[in-house]
Structures are given as structure tokens and as C-alpha cells.
Amino acid sequence: MSVQTIEWRDGAVVMLDQLRLPHEVVYQTYRDYRDVADAIRRMVIRGAPAIGIAAAMGIALGASQKEFGSYADLAKEVHVICEAMAKTRPTAVNLFWAIDRVKALLASLEGESVVTVQERLIQEGKTILEEDIAINRRIGEHGAQFVKDGDTILTHCNAGALATGGWGTATAVMRVAQEQGKKIHVLADETRPYLQGARLTVWELMQDNISVDLITDNMAGHFIKQGEVDLCIVGTDRTAANGDVANKIGTYMVALAAHANDVPFYVAAPTSSVDLSLASGDQIPIEERSAHEVIHIRDQGIAPANASARHAAFDVTPARYVTAIITENGVASPPYPFTLAPLVRKS
Ligand code: MRU
Secondary structure, three states, X not given: OOOOOEEEEXXXXXXXXXXXXXXXXXXXXXXXXXXXXXXHHHOOOOOHHHHHHHHHHHHHHHHHOOOOOOHHHXXXXXXXXXXXXHOOOOOOHHHHHHHHHHHHHHHHOOOOOHHHHHHHHHHHHHHHXXXXXXHHHHHHHHHHHHOOOOOEEEEOOOOOHHHOOOOOOHHHHHHHHHHOOOOOEEEEEOOOOOOHHHHHHHHHHHHOOOOEXXXXXXXXXXXXXXXXXXXXXXXXXXXXXXXXXXEEOOHHHHHHHHHHOOOOEEEEOOHHHEEOOOOOHHHOOOOXXXXXXXXXXXOEEOOOOOOOOXXXXXXXXXXXXXXXEEEOOEEEOOOHHHHHHHHHHOO
């Protein structure tokens, strides 16, 4: 089993503090939904599916952290909490998917006692977590066919257990391939500016005895061109109906290099990361974070302190550079407008 990112324990949300990895493994306990929202915003927990799980559990926490006189009072509060969660981060659609799922459950429970609704919301958070782990395992099983014995896989950011309830999406493919007895090696992009690759992916793969070399982002094109990469696998924060893929900043450059060198570029995506309401990736909201995170690495300045900087946190890779999208319900190949929606509707 992979590292545990989040769980519901004794009426509270417990999360691994990803800001302190890889140097310290510290689990924090959250008893107030506002602190869960803040943890999502500050990226204590991050990665699209993990953000969705944290939001669902945060809503359950807020719904049970005080007393309510009636279903109506509780429902009103849940909607306030949902709004707070929705404001945390804009790109990962799993956040909004989880909020909508909780709201639908709440509506279906109208007329039930406050205690029943509270219990059901807590159960929903736990169910989303359990389902996510099973979904990732299935992504791994569908994706392992693309990995051959001896392959080197390049990945970007962290689409691992730390970004999900467990197993990861891109890393599930690696885990299943390794379970099948295939020898694999991973090149992990460091993923500036937040260093999810260096801090999280390398740490996670080392925990699981998956062979990995850390590379800086600007080495990816070189190793791909040298023929040292057999395939790329990344995750996604939101994939549009036409197969355009939003993922961590820098993914687009990896996809371009892969395309130019005939290296397959796969996206591992739970169907909860596919947003069929958006026709193309142009409509995906791209988070811009603080310039401080570019000018500094962990509060250590690396540029003039008063430098001006931009910080786009995600980019969109056009569908034409994506070899296939691996979901828990099967693999979508181009043309995505015809192949992706049926897989999503199976869920
Ligand atoms: O800013 P982050 O760390 O939340 O971004 C995470 C990513 O871009 C991941 O690749 C994506 O969420 C897929 S995780 C299975």
C-alpha cells in the first residue's frame, strides 16, 4: 500500500503536511472546516483528487462541528461551507465535482434528522476516499499495458498517492507495471516552482522501491531527444471534452518534446477530472499564484527581492499531443470528442 495522504479519524480530518515533505513526515489534525480550506489553499494537501477528498471531508467536518436546530439550518450552513471550499483553488475540477456530489446528497436527505444528515455527510467523505483508491488501482490496470519491461517513464509534478486517496494516477500505472514483474525506471521532473517532483514524487517512489532519478525541468527535452525516455505519463487537474489537458505548469513543454521525438505521452485521469461541460481547454481557469513562490524557493530568495514575476500554476496541453487518456473505465484514444464522454458516463 502507498503512503496515506488523508483520512477521517475520530471526528476530525487528518492530513499529511505536504509542505514539510520530504524532510518531515507530519500528520496534522483539523477540527474546523476553515482550516481545511486554508490547508487546500496553502497546498498542505494538493493534487486534484486529494483536493476533492479534502473538500468533501471538510464539508462533513463543518456540518458536524456545531449543533443545528433543523435540516434547513444545517443545509444553509453546508452551502456556506461549500462556497468557502469552492474559493480555495480554481483549476482542479475534482474540487467542484466533490462539492456538487455532497450538495446532491444533502438535497436527497431533505426531511431527515440533523444527526442522520451529519452522519451521511461524514460517510460520503469516507466513501469518496475509498472509491478514489479503487479507481486509481483500475487506472493502473488499464495503463500498465503501455509499459514494457525495461522502460523509462518520464513524469511531471506529483500524480502519486500524495495527490490522491492512495496509489496515485500516473504512479498507479507504474505500480501495476512493477507488480506485473516489469522492470521500470522513472525520470521525475523537479517541477518548479513548487517542486512537487523533487519533494514529493521522488520521496514517494523511493518509499515504494520504484527506481527514480530526479531531473530539473529543463533536462526533460534533452533526455527525450536522446532516446532515454520510452513514454511520458502525467496526471491532470481538468481535462476538457475535446481531450485538452490542464496539468501542472511545464506539462505542455514535456508534451511538445515528446511529440517532436515520437515518444508517447499518456494522461492518467479519473473520470472525476474530466469536465465535459467545457468544449476545449481554452475555457479551463488557470490558477495564478503569488510571485513570492517564484522569487523564492522555500523562503530562500533566488532573485532580486523586489523582482517582478509571474506564476501560472498550470498549463493546457492540446489534445493533439496526447497519445491516450487512461481512466478507470478504460482508455480513450483520439478523437477524444467521441471517445472520452462514453467513459465518463460509465461512472
Ligand atoms: O498544484 P498541485 O500540486 O495541486 O498540482 C497537481 C498536479 O498538477 C497533478 O499533476 C494533478 O493534480 C494530477 S494528480 C493525480
